[in-house]
Amino acid sequence: MMIKSKLFLLLAGSVLFLSSAGCGRQDGTEDVAQSESGSVASLTDRPLAVYQSELLEHAFETATAIPVKPYIKDRARAQEKVVAASLELDQPLRAQYLVERIDNWRRGSGYCDLALYCARRGYPEETQQYLNLAVQISEFAEDWRRDQIKVKIANTYAWLGQSMRSGQPGAGAGDTEWGKAAGVEAMDAGEDHFEGQMNALDALIAPGNFDVVENALKACANLFNRFYDDAGRRLLTEEKIKASWGKLPVFKRVELLTELAGFALDHTDRAKALELISEAQQFIDSVKWRPEHRIPLASELIRLRFRAGDGQQARNEADALLALFDAQRDAIVNIYRAGTLRPIAEAYQSMGDTETALAVYKRAVQEGVENPNSRPRAEDLSATCCSMALYGAMPDAELWNKIQQIKDSLGNPW
Numbered sequence: 001m002m003i004k005s006k007l008f009l010l011l012a013g014s015v016l017f018l019s020s021a022g023c024g025r026q027d028g029t030e031d032v033a034q035s036e037s038g039s040v041a042s043l044t045d046r047p048l049a050v051y052q053s054e055l056l057e058h059a060f061e062t063a064t065a066i067p068v069k070p071y072i073k074d075r076a077r078a079q080e081k082v083v084a085a086s087l088e089l090d091q092p093l094r095a096q097y098l099v100e101r102i103d104n105w106r107r108g109s110g111y112c113d114l115a116l117y118c119a120r121r122g123y124p125e126e127t128q129q130y131l132n133l134a135v136q137i138s139e140f141a142e143d144w145r146r147d148q149i150k151v152k153i154a155n156t157y158a159w160l161g162q163s164m165r166s167g168q169p170g171a172g173a174g175d176t177e178w179g180k181a182a183g184v185e186a187m188d189a190g191e192d193h194f195e196g197q198m199n200a201l202d203a204l205i206a207p208g209n210f211d212v213v214e215n216a217l218k219a220c221a222n223l224f225n226r227f228y229d230d231a232g233r234r235l236l237t238e239e240k241i242k243a244s245w246g247k248l249p250v251f252k253r254v255e256l257l258t259e260l261a262g263f264a265l266d267h268t269d270r271a272k273a274l275e276l277i278s279e280a281q282q283f284i285d286s287v288k289w290r291p292e293h294r295i296p297l298a299s300e301l302i303r304l305r306f307r308a309g310d311g312q313q314a315r316n317e318a319d320a321l322l323a324l325f326d327a328q329r330d331a332i333v334n335i336y337r338a339g340t341l342r343p344i345a346e347a348y349q350s351m352g353d354t355e356t357a358l359a360v361y362k363r364a365v366q367e368g369v370e371n372p373n374s375r376p377r378a379e380d381l382s383a384t385c386c387s388m389a390l391y392g393a394m395p396d397a398e399l400w401n402k403i404q405q406i407k408d409s410l411g412n413p414w
């Protein structure tokens with residue numbers, strides 16, 4: 001069932017930063033939201049299909065139905081995922097409106113995402129406005145929450161070519177968090193900065209701190225992408241990653257190989273992509289996984305394999321994953337079943353098989369209500385709506401009705 005699109009009547013004409021009127025704010029965000037009001041009218045949302053807009057609305061409204069007390073963390077996390085989906089679909093004004101309705105420190109995180117989005121697309125004034133808001137919210141956040149915001153601030157300054165180590169606002173994140181900013185610097189590294197970047201990453205990797213090594217290798221992956229057309233440098237970054245990942249668990253190695261394969265496809269190098277996909281698949285096959293862990297990793301490889309031109313093998317592997325879910329469904333805890341099915345639906349949709357994708361999405365929606373509590377129901381429904389919007393899967397009337405029915409039935413017990 002289609003719902004009326006009402007969100008962006010509020011955003012017509014000149015767009016202002018809005019202050020949420022909800023109760024239960026934490027981390028001092030209410031005062032911060034009003035302190036940097038300014039127009040961002042130069043930003044525009046990309047035209048979006050009506051059903052995608054409605055899916056995003058459903059996703060956010062469902063997440064917002066989760067009570068602030070005592071579930072503020074779950075509520076805000078689910079809301080932030082809708083913000084991320086909106087930005088991925090080039091909806092910055094929508095994302096801005098939604099960020100204003102997040103009631104804890106994740107609003108600062110959302111402003112950081114908006115700032116980086118604007119920085120990468122050449123909106124300097126809006127970038128600074130969002131950074132200012134994020135900096136102020138970080139001052140009220142505590143411990144790792146503050147560091148999470150600060151490292152995102154660092155990411156944007158790194159993209160702008162400014163070092164956070166030189167005293168920019170938001171500096172002071174812990175060393176573990178700081179390593180994350182190196183990846184953004186690598187994305188825009190100049191031709192004469194390659195050796196310096198590699199030396200800096202070597203220094204991060206040498207002590208062997210797990211989190212720092214992971215972040216440094218992600219930065220290496222960005223150098224792999226940045227210098228892809230330079231075969232020598234590309235090989236050096238790939239070798240650095242593979243020589244340094246010994247302390248990382250297998251799933252982290254698979255994630256890195258998956259990212260490299262995606263970069264290869266971005267550079268239309270199908271042969272290299274298939275080589276990396278096969279290597280990642282070997283890692284997956286070398287470990288005994290629970291299905292809720294194996295299926296999402298393998299589904300991403302299926303989507304890449306299809307992009308690389310191996311359509312029949314991709315289809316065979318998608319069918320095998322669905323069969324795996326069916327065979328082991330009862331062994332999967334009910335709160336994880338919908339999240340296990342969604343990546344399979346995404347794989348089918350990515351291959352152009354919308355009929356099968358919708359059938360799997362319907363199963364995911366149904367699995368999401370197996371738990372009697374409304375909080376996991378809301379989280380699953382919101383995530384499924386985001387997935388369908390991102391992958392361009394338009395629900396039929398039956399699925400719309402089911403989505404609305406579940407959304408309307410949310411309530412105690414949470």
